[in-house]
Amino acid sequence: MTAILAFTIFAVAFCLIATEKIDKVKIVLVAAGIMTVLGLTPGAEVFFSEHEGVDWNVLFLLFGMMIIVGIVKQTGAFDYLAIWAAKRSRGRPYRLMVMLMVITAIASPFLDNVTTIMLVVPVTVVVCKRLAISPVPYIIAEILASNIGGASTLIGDPPNIIIGSRAGLSFNDFLVHMTPIVVIVFVVFVLLTRVMFRRSFQYNPERAAEIMSLQERRAIKDTGLLVRCMIVLALVIAGFSLHSVLHVEPSIVAMIGAGVMLLVTRAETAEVLEEVEWHTLVFFFGLFIMVSGLVHTGVIEAVGTWAVDTFADQPLAAATSLLFGSAVLGAFFDNIPYTATMAPIVEEVVAQLPAGDGEPLWWAFALGADFGGNGTAIAASANVVAIGIAAQTGNRISFWQFTRYGVIVTVLSTVMAWAYVWLRYFT
Template identity: 65%
Template sequence: MNGVGAVVAIVIFSVAFFLIATERVHRVAVVLGAAGLMVALRLVPGDDIFYSEHAGIDWGVIFLLLGMMIVVGVIKQTGVFEFLGIWAGKKSQGKPYRLLVLLMVITAVASPFLDNVTTVMLVVPVTISVCQKLDLPTAPYLIAEVLASNIGGAATLIGDPPNIIIGARAGLSFNDFIVHMTPIVVVLFVLFVLMARVMFRKAFVHKPERVEAVMRLNGRDAIKNKGLLARCLAVLTLMMVGFALHHALHLEPSVIALLGAGLMVLVSGVKASDYLAEVEWTTLVFFMGLFVMVGGLVETGVIDRLGGWAVDAVGDNYFLAATALIFGSAVLGAFFDNIPYVATMAPVVEELVAQAPDKDTGQALWWAFALGADLGGNGTAVAASANVVVLGIAAQHGQPISFWQFTKYGIITTLVTVVVAWGYVWLRYF
């Protein structure tokens, strides 16, 4: 590890994170400034920010987000989000907690199959629409949804981006994730539904006059173009099949998202200005800068040294190793964004697994790593892609959510779910 370079990288990252957390400077300006310093001081080689797999911009994440933002932008023109908002309002009878649970269930059930980023992009516009109709505060519902999405997405190989990285590195299949991750995810989601009743209780304000107005609405009237909706849903279905089979097709999810976006644009005939207006350019730029910031910690050896300390500390106590992985990943993943964190730490975990006495113990370490990283994604507002995307969409719709407004709920959720997940790892594997 380059001593001086590592210290400088840590200082730059820490100051940037402080500025993001305090919101004294716009987060995009912060990450661009920090990324620029990392490159200018040669903590990250200039070419690496564009081409390095571990220390540069993860273009797979960027283009997955871009493709799905375009898809959402086209689908929005059909009026289906307004339709779903009216449906949700009627189904819940306008009762705030019932509505929250309904939206959380939809999000958590869809996330394991669509991936949590795609799911929140589709559900958030519906949520904003129904909250406006019922005159409910939007932020608590959006926060609850993204927390539910990160929990639900942990259930499968394709549900959360870190799982894709772990699955590829460890040779774990879709069925492996179903068998080992889905049971505890179901338990954690039920627990979170109960927690939400307490955490968001101040948002549950029932307004009968607004409910009556929503109950009188006809959802079908919200659909502007049934033919366009049918074509969009057909393309979306093809995309979902592609996401589910991307390993067999030998296509990255980002490629499927771009192909789907291109096909949807072609069959819809929607103007470029209409669907591009829905692209969260600030969110994409934020991720680019964040990846470079983390790249500075990778290139200077900070992350590698943390991993080395972990290997030395656990020795041959593999339950201690699993404990360190689940809690350490939850903490570090909450601060570094869990995608670059998992990509960086996966080789360290692989080294730990290689020393395990048997295959089952080795796999237990991978599951502890996955649970810690996935659930740690709820820790702060910048801990997971879905969090950043939701905050960006909320701001674009005039419903901004601050860093600490999100994080105060995220920390509680992460703490409770990680402790329960740790108990699961102990009971099932040790």
């Protein structure tokens, strides 16, 4: 009974978010409050439990990077990159989109897709303003590219970190098994954007000529400040990359980096905090509590138990179920808490298979969770963060505006991933 009630509240909240008639932060806070009052969440444990509680690592990673990005913005670096990108594309919209997607997809595996989005989206807004075109299609394309590109490494997408830790998979394991299909999917995705966003590619020769006459170096407001910011940012990136060696959570690295950057740049704390996307952070907080209700009442575990009972002795069927199931469920429940909940269940299924037969299940699980992050506007952290930044700059992206593109990309990438898993591990 409690599981049905928790699922009903979550489903109603999700539908209200999709209609966009009420602010999504209000919806998740009210839904989280109702779940808590009805005893559907673990109570005070929601603040402390790693399995059933708020994922503070995600929230503090976002908070730290928001501070870092806010300080870097003061240097004029985003304007510099915007002019540089516009000039290299010669003002051609599709060429510019491809360039921004490639930058996003290459950076995401090493910075993690949330950090990459926080760096790329402000640049996109500036360059599109320069060219007098809407940045919305470009931001949507970057979000989709970040979730695809981030799937290729251990640190590129938060679900991969969870899966790698649970399965004992290394950074190199992800490179070998995930990168080939990620590259193929990304190439197909780039070609697909030519069709999906075809109405947005309106070339303005006058604006392009103006851009070509600009000097990007003049955009830098303070060279000394920029140098200090880049040094700290480089150290933060190194900290992310050495996660498996240092055993320090990315959230800790981001928070230390934010503190060091505030010190070395002598930025005004009050001004920097105004750049923080509090709206996005509070939304995640409420969403995590809602998902904790599904975990606490056994909704997600019931799905996993069914999978164990049904597919324990059928590796290909188990991999197929995990891949498509993760893509669908990850799109609705946010792929971070979903992955954290399902990882122990996948481990149980793998343990019941003969030695060596279980590893493909982990890759199917990772591909489904990562690519499912493109399914809806709230399916992954990068989606929520990017849409929040866009809204702050006056470029609102609605739930359905994103989702209608995300569903297409998710279906295509998931089918391609299934073919890859089948050909590589079962033929």
